[in-house]
Amino acid sequence: MPRDPETDWLSAAQQTLDTMTLSPRAAHRGRVEEIGDGVAMISGLRDVGLDEVLHFSGGQTGFARVLDPDQIGCVLLDGTTQVEAGDAVYGTGTVVDVPVGAGLLGRIVDPLGRPLDGKGAITADTRMPIERAAPAIIDRDLVTEPVQTGVVVVDTLFPLGRGQRELIVGDHSTGKTTLAIDAIMAQAHSDMICVYVAIGQKSSSVRRAITALQTAGNFDRCIVVVASAASAPGLQWIAPYAGMTMAEHFRDAGQHALIVIDDLSKHAATHREIALLTRQSPGREAYPGDVFYIHARLLERAAKLSAALGGGSLTALPIAETVAGNLSDYIPTNLISITDGQIVLDAALFHQGQKPAVDAGLSVSRVGGKTQAKLLRTAAGTLRLDYAQFLELEVFTRFGGMPDGRVRSQLTRGARIREALRQDQHTPFRLADEVALMMAVQAGLLDAVPTSAVAAFRAGVPARLDQQAAAQVQTITDTSTLDDTGHAHLLDVLNAYAETFAVQP
Template identity: 60%
Template sequence: MKTIMPGSPEDWLTQAQSCITRANLGPRVDAIGRVESIGDGVAMVSGLPDARLDELLYFARGQTGFVHTLDRDRIGCVLLDDAAQVEAGDTVTGSGEVVRVPVGEALLGRVVDPLGRPLDGGAPIRARRFDPVERPAPAIIERDLVVQPVQTGTLAIDAMFAIGRGQRELILGDRATGKTALAVDTIINQRTSDMICVYVAIGQKSSAVARVVDQVRRHGAPDRTIFVVASPAAAPGLQWIAPFAGFTMAEYFRDGGGHAVVVLDDLTKHAATHREIALLTGQPPGREAYPGDVFFLHSRLLERAARLSTEKGGGSLTALPIAETDAGNVSAYIPTNLISITDGQIILDAKLFAQGHKPAIDVGTSVSRVGGKTQLRVLRDASGTMRLDYAQFLELEMFTRFGEQPEPRVRAQIERGKRLRALLVQPLSSPLRVVDQVALVVALGEGLLDGMAVSEISSLRTRLPAWIDDHVPDLCAQIERTGQIDTAQRSALMTTVKALIESQPAGSAS
């Protein structure tokens, strides 16, 4: 504002009239609605005829919510804060904005809620900017082929069901079969990669989330991981936007040319939250009481995972959604929806888990629809027919339970299959490097493990990484850099593994 210099009264009057003329005076219309009813985190609001879907609304006592449904004479608003202080009759105003979350490097290493508010007791997030939680998926022309691998560190996945950067791979299984552990091991294995990890907990117990955070902090790279937590006690609106917020935070790095992976734990609880909100807002129920748009809900979310073209920076966003089945029923409504949306599924079997085969991956029903196109060539050449051989072994083993004495060739195939099964058993938070996986798979194919007791395989796997670093240190860097080895390097690797086996003390099972 200009300072009026002292002068004659006429000068002062002229300047005052000029300021009044330039002032934007006139009537202003504010749309104010009122809460008709409130319950279970959903408020029915009247008096806002111009409100838009997903618009952010402000309540009289500072609470916020977003428009979820639009009816003829009222709107359904899902609250993002505690609904205890919202009462019928309270005023509501529109903002003209949608729900946005902070993005940027300041989120790395932090535990936040879906709105980006710290839950770890740290300082407030200094965001690079605020992006909408609902963003359109990249167009087909903006995408590129999925050809680069995401190394999970789990031998069963990397050798038989390879996951690519930009892929959507569903992790499916009953309760307490190791779904979260498999995803967390993937996050831990990115400690040596260039991928940013985002773990989204939707309705998970605080103790379970604390274990995940602790595992990543002890074994992984927490400074390149974002934890987005919507606890069961959080408002339904926070649980609903949690996966969308996680994707938005990860897309910041993808759009900048980087690579990110998002773990959604889990979408079964997210679908239940969506059903709860839909029933409270009066939407007609469909199969299993879910609203008709539940498929569109998850498809528009998971379609945001993609590898971008070179013109768009070449970044990628990989999605690892988790879904829970009931008694192994993969044909239920939500699991079948997610299977049809994603590019493959890793199915965990409760019987295998009970038998101590962890990770309890069902090789016969799991699949990756990208698979070999993304797998490193050295691992693809080494694994070869590994999946087929394992499936044949399981069938032969089942037949021999009837007491038949198999011929020597079949007996040898069964014995090798037992060693393959032992190789696929892997402890928690112990991801394998590519060179370790190649060494184990090639050693099995070359028959180097045939003379070992099955109980000694785990000890061999534990000692292998340090042994390789001591004897062929350059080979690890070679494989990580090029994804290939020549015949001489393969021979040197086998010689190293053979020396390790010979040095293995008898009865060294761990």
């Protein structure tokens, strides 16, 4: 007699019910009241904590940003097209976290650690929350080790140290990102791991930056976190915190890391947008009152740890954009007061062809010579003072008149200094190249070289050193020192090289 399929199904269902343990289950459930522009107002979740991850019935996620007595302001981390008023929302009891570890190296990810490069899933050591407390004062050490950026004007005039926070600030399209990318490229042969965070940037700009990093040869020691202009505001908001957490993992393991945040002006604008949509009280320029705090708590996480904690370091290069060179604007002044110095890029210098367009008068490193390589500091000597005097004298000589011999020599030397400080993008110099260039300038070897030929001299220094002073280059690379014999030999090589460019009488 054939078996009845319906009877078999009922029998199987009965067996399943008999083996099930039925018990009550609690779930934190709320309801979407309003939705728009990446922000959802939710009711019914009274026990949700600040920054707690929330799940929507359609599969989207967000985090609680504002906790009012009657409603919760939730910032979505995905698109809003599938979220509607009336949808169910569930609390998770966890905060936003990201994967960390060596599995992220060489990868391009979004602020949640999801891969964007098509290379498969991320293999992470663990996951850590994006919001972490900054190291206590007692856990920090002095900032004394240099960070060689490969940019001559920075390394000689405004040296950076491991654990420092140096702001790069300037108008739109003045080379801020290029300067930061050059600093990352210069770490190709160092022990520093680099994290580049792009916030609200155009896809074409991000693509150019990634291409430059990939051609530098050290991309396998880099992590790129991308929250483009087309990303949800929530992703743009958490991007710098996610990148900082990824970099902190290496710092806490006793390694050294460098993070570039490009840029915090756009992050502040996103914070203002979210604050206004969640009905927070606006303050100056419509920014909420905590706009200083969100950046202070972020950048304070960059530090040099004490030897007891492994001696690791995290150096931060945040970027900010000004309008018409106005450094007294709200966000730039906030960031200047938080960081340990600023590198100011001037639009006028940029359009005159002085690249990098660093304003030597407004830029400063508040750590300064304490971190500069001693050999480079000796070679540079009074370079900054000489250059400042040249810029002042140059202004006065524009009014006419024939300067005396001493002033003419200062103008001659200053013009060579300015040319020596120029540098093509994505061509970082080694420490030995910078030392040699400064020795040539300060010893007056370029005074007889036409100003128009200094660029060719500067570009040819690395190859000439490799050919005729390879032992000295290796010594400088290994020990950052040079004895008297090596110093004399290096000067002879530079003098002979400069004579090939000098004007013959």
